[in-house]
Amino acid sequence: MDVPINPIILPPANNPEKEKNWLQKSLHKWLNEEFITEEINRDIAERTAQVFMRQRMEGENDLGCLMIAIIIEMKSFDFSESFYGEFEIANSVSDLLVKSLDFDKYCGQ
Structure with missing residues (x-):
């Protein structure tokens, strides 16, 4: 019998602006390290962090x-x-x- 995977639920956003800044910086770094540093990476990280922050401010905690x-x-x-x-x-x-x-993203624990 298949066992469903439990969702990953983030803690409530106590400081969405801090989360946004962390995500923007972390994502920008990842983008620059994954392939090559490009000017557009800054814009991608900024826009993604805005979307993320708005969702968190609206109360979304489910990672999926x-x-x-x-x-x-x-x-x-x-x-x-x-x-x-x-x-x-x-x-x-x-x-x-x-x-x-x-x-642990591989074992779900």
């Missing part, structure tokens, strides 16, 4: 829902000058958040 919101809202972002797309960005945000919580 946050990823979907990032994918949907980043569809309108022009990635033509980048190696990335909305799915890579949402996945990287998920990885960054999971690492920040010391959560």
Whole structure:
């Protein structure tokens, strides 16, 4: 019998602006290190952090829902000058958040 995977629920956002700044800085660093440093990486990180902060301020704590919101809202972002797309960005945000919580992303524990 299949056992469903429990969702990853983030703690409530006590300081969304601090979370936004952390995510923007962390994502920008990741983008620059993953391939090559590009000017557009700053814009991607800034826009993604804005989406994330707004979702958190609206009370969203489910990591899966946050990823979907990032994918949907980043569809309108022009990635033509980048190696990335909305799915890579949402996945990287998920990885960054999971690492920040010391959560084992492979075992779900």
